[in-house]
Amino acid sequence: MENTDLLERLSTLQRLARSEGRLTPEQKASVVRLRSEVPPLILAHFDDLARRECKAVVQVHNGVCNGCYVKLPTSFSPGPADELLVCETCGAFLAFDTEVPGRRLSLVS
Numbered sequence: 001m002e003n004t005d006l007l008e009r010l011s012t013l014q015r016l017a018r019s020e021g022r023l024t025p026e027q028k029a030s031v032v033r034l035r036s037e038v039p040p041l042i043l044a045h046f047d048d049l050a051r052r053e054c055k056a057v058v059q060v061h062n063g064v065c066n067g068c069y070v071k072l073p074t075s076f077s078p079g080p081a082d083e084l085l086v087c088e089t090c091g092a093f094l095a096f097d098t099e100v101p102g103r104r105l106s107l108v109s
Contacts (some may be wrong), residue, residue: 006098007095009034010046011057011062017050042084042093058092066091 013034016027023031035043049056058067065072068090076085076095085094 003078005092006038006042006056006084009038010042010093010094013038013046014050014056045086045091054090055092057095058087058090060094063096065090065092083101086091 004099016023016031016034017025017031026078038046046056053065058065060066060072060076063072063074063076064070065087067087070087072087072094078085086092087094
């Protein structure tokens with residue numbers, strides 16, 4: 001699964017988790033489906049962030065993590081399509097603007 005697809009799934013899960021008590025049956029089914037499509041280690045990290053009420057997926061703007069607003073090292077740049085990067089400070093999955101040419105991921109801020 002490509003990085004962008006995975007980040008989209010995680011972002012959708014993040015959005016749905018924020019309205020967990022008000023989910024329709026269709027949305028609950030979407031949560032189950034999306035969780036089954038995410039690799040277990042990534043899902044475990046996502047769940048850990050959610051338990052701590054932290055943003056799990058954040059956009060990177062001008063080299064700054066929008067989860068903790070810390071400037072990332074210059075070595076943090078979009079890598080191969082199947083590689084996810086995690087902020088060393090807040091632990092959020094990083095979505096770079098350049099990963100989706102022509103559009104931004106629909107991330108929850």
